[in-house]
Amino acid sequence: MTSSIRLAVDIGGTFTDVALELNDHQFTYKVLTTPRAPEQAVLTGIQAVLEQAGIGLDQVDLIIHGTTLATNALIERKGARTALIVTEGFRDSVEMAYENRFEQYDINMERPAPLVPRYLRWPVRERLNAHGEVLLELDEQGVFDLLPRLQEHGIESVAIGLLHAYANSAHEQRIAAIIRAENPALSISLSSEICPEIREYERLSTTCANAYVQPLMARYLR
Known part of the structure; x- marks a missing residue:
């Protein structure tokens, strides 16, 4: 043999x-x-x-x-310029994280800054319940209004993370379709595909990390 x-x-x-x-x-x-x-x-x-x-x-x-290309990009903060689109009211979820701290008794502890700064975290009107049922339809015009910002801020990658999207990805998919129609070469990461799990912080932060390194890895693998 x-x-x-x-x-x-x-x-x-x-x-x-x-x-x-x-x-x-x-x-x-x-x-x-x-x-x-x-x-x-x-x-x-x-x-x-x-x-x-x-x-x-x-x-x-x-x-x-x-x-270690992706790991190094995360540690050194040398990934793609990334925007995050979230459900209105949840813009700060990736920054608030949890009450628990990894240095419990250090009163001077500072959390690492989110990969996507606040001014690049953009809310849209829509709402699903925990079962994926639509409570508020996606405001598509609000999504179209965001398109000029992509070029204005030099965005290379977009993370889309909507509330309860793990149960129904329709709104995330629609946002991605609108963006791709205008910017077909733009890298897009959906939380419903990257981390389709309950708990917003884990899902959003994982999707942001994927979006942050995806253009780098795509260029390398090509």
């Missing part, structure tokens, strides 16, 4: 490591990471181990890839 040929790539902040497993042999290569174009280091490393092993890329059965 022939063993599979496996190729693994890990992008770190300083080095990119590539390893190739061929039968009982392993071939490795370490190259400096190229932050502005991470794929360059990846391609260099892959070419090096393939030459060491004397095989072509088409002979590789499995490629495993890990990267």
Whole structure:
């Protein structure tokens, strides 16, 4: 039985490591990471181990890839300029979070700032109940009125997180359709797709994080 040929790539902040497993042999290569174009280091490393092993890329059965690109973007606050569209009255949910604190007795503790600042968190009129039933229809004109702000603020990515959207995604989907019709290349993340779970803070913050790094990862993966 022939063993599979496996190729693994890990992008770190300083080095990119590539390893190739061929039968009982392993071939490795370490190259400096190229932050502005991470794929360059990846391609260099892959070419090096393939030459060491004397095989072509088409002979590789499995490629495993890990990267800290998204994590680094979050930590260093170097992600996309992101806007958040929320149900009217819930603009500050991502900032209020919970009463509990991770440093319980530190009276000088400061929470990390939200990925999306308040002036880029935009409310729209609509309301669902916890079962997903419509209590207030989406104010579509209010959504259209937001469109000029996207260009005005140089928005690269939009997070959409409406109250109880985990139970009914129709309003989120409609907002996304309106935005895409005007800005088809804009990155859009829906809370009903990214984190369709109860509890607004977790759902909104997760969707914001996805929107914040999605353009970076899309450019890299292309």
